[in-house]
């Protein structure tokens with residue numbers, strides 16, 4: 732079952748040997764209701780991947796709290812799924828063997844056959860039926876990323892974290908995968924956290940887009956994506972979407988320090 736994600740007053744600095752600690756996150760506040768999808772955008776190096784580590788329990792903040800379903804995260808969570816820009820599939824395993832891997836790691840109760848069945852069902856859902864027994868190098872970049880998405884979903888995670896998973900793909904493959912992601916979420920609900928550099932991707936996939944300031948990152952701006960649930964790529968060309976994209980673009984420029992924030996003058 733999807734759970735809420737709550738990031739409250741989070742601050743984090745990395746200890747770097749003899750040098751001063753490197754402050755990376757400074758007062759981060761993000762709430763993602765259960766089953767909703769939030770995209771996070773922000774300048775390069777501002778702390779986005781650090782945020783994903785905090786949510787998955789691989790790292791703990793110096794200050795503030797990260798909670799899943801109201802429970803503070805105190806250890807790595809096996810009920811989180813993750814996918815990254817680089818699909819990192821194991822070349823010595825077939826595609827389906829790569830997809831079942833998380834079930835081996837979390838020591839799932841499922842039998843060997845049940846695991847394979849679940850992986851095969853996901854592979855079919857993403858259009859990889861017939862490729863189950865190929866090696867990763869026999870697939871295109873887009874296909875490998877589809878397989879990596881299956882692997883991140885095979886243990887039925889209640890939270891899915893995507894760290895720029897479509898960044899290395901060509902524009903059309905990327906759009907196909909956006910649509911696929913929305914279709915998957917209907918069939919297998921999760922609470923989503925997407926890190927991206929692509930504002931169109933953020934608006935297409937998310938219910939809410941959070942803009943982070945440059946390092947040390949603060950929550951600079953939050954946009955509610957008020958587009959229909961059954962959106963298509965065409966929804967990105969509606970006046971409402973175009974206006975949202977312009978607002979986000981402006982916020983990114985502010986985050987990068989290329990534009991001064993203009994105070995509202997009555």
Ligand SMILES: Nc1ncnc2c1ncn2[C@@H]1O[C@H](COP(=O)(O)OP(=O)(O)O)[C@@H](O)[C@H]1O
Nearest residue numbers: 745747753755774775776777778779780781782
């Ligand atoms: N394990 C680490 N130890 C020290 N510094 C780190 C570590 N991981 C990341 N950093 C630094 O923290 C900053 C934020 O990194 P990261 O969260 O990966 O940013 P982003 O994903 O937004 O590009 C960067 O300056 C990076 O060099």
Ligand SMILES: [Mg+2]
Nearest residue numbers: 779780781894
């Ligand atoms: Mg990153």
